[in-house]
Amino acid sequence: MATKASDKSRVLKTEPLANKDAKWATLVKTTYTDPEGMERTWESAERLTRPKGCDIDGVGVAAILQDPANPNAEPRIVLQKQWRPPVNQTVIEVPAGLMDPNESPETCAIRELKEETGYVGELVKDKSFDVSPVMFNDPGFCNTSLRMIHVTVDLSLPENQNPRPELEDNEFIENFSVPLKDLWDLCKKFEQEGYAIDARVGTLAEGIEFAKRWKLT
Structure with missing residues (x-):
């Protein structure tokens, strides 16, 4: 895509x-x-850029693709390739964006996902897992904070059959998806290919790998 x-x-x-x-x-x-x-x-x-009265600057979106016609298929996560001037590299990221005034994190996530990928998603059903606590990217350097919003994308819906991003003129984003269980190995592969890894992607991959190695599930 x-x-x-x-x-x-x-x-x-x-x-x-x-x-x-x-x-x-x-x-x-x-x-x-x-x-x-x-x-x-x-x-x-x-x-x-943080809106007045808001406790976060933006959101990251962990969007999992699901096909009801193939319930046993491996879950895939939506990722992006986007060049970032501060690191002078193309970065592997999740969809993300800044909060608008009077906007909830959940609304921001659904909006950003649609704008950047074309996918129409919905929050995961489990209310104990749909929105993360406030997290700080690099608290020793910057006060930037975000929440991760966990979303599913129903691939059987007509609006998700041929998703079309609505990018701004200064956005150059390539969207793709990978198997969630392979994220750690893929991060290492991306790095070898010259890509930078966004901490949100890397931390998620590391958590999945921890769960595998320490048999947490």
């Missing part, structure tokens, strides 16, 4: 950016006291 190839992009230059010119993120210096009462400082980044 390829859209636009992203691996032809290249970084041309990098240069300092003044906070006053930043649209999406800014640098801050925090002064705090450590457990012994000593005053210290910490440099970090903050997003400028």
Whole structure:
């Protein structure tokens, strides 16, 4: 389900950016006291896009493809290839996006999945597993936070027969799916092929591998 190839992009230059010119993120210096009462400082980044009153910046979508006509088929997860300027590589990711004002994480996830992949999904039925706790990507560097939303895609529905993404002009995303049980080995394979691995994909793959090796299910 390829859209636009992203691996032809290249970084041309990098240069300092003044906070006053930043649209999406800014640098801050925090002064705090450590457990012994000593005053210290910490440099970090903050997003400028979090809607007022919202506890997260965005969502990641773990979307599992299911075909009711073939209930014994291996579950597959929807992934993406998207070139990212900060790492100058094409990254293996899950569908994701930033929250809109007055939007719930669940609504954001369904919207982003439709826009980026064309798939119409629904939340998993188990309410104890549909939405993750708030998670921080890199709390030593940035305050960016998200929730993972767990979604299923019914491939028998007419709207999922020939999904068409609705990408913005600056989005160059290639969508594909892989067997969920093979995600760890595939992450290693992708890395060998020169791709970067988004932490959400890598952590999910690692969790699946832990469950296999320690027989948690």
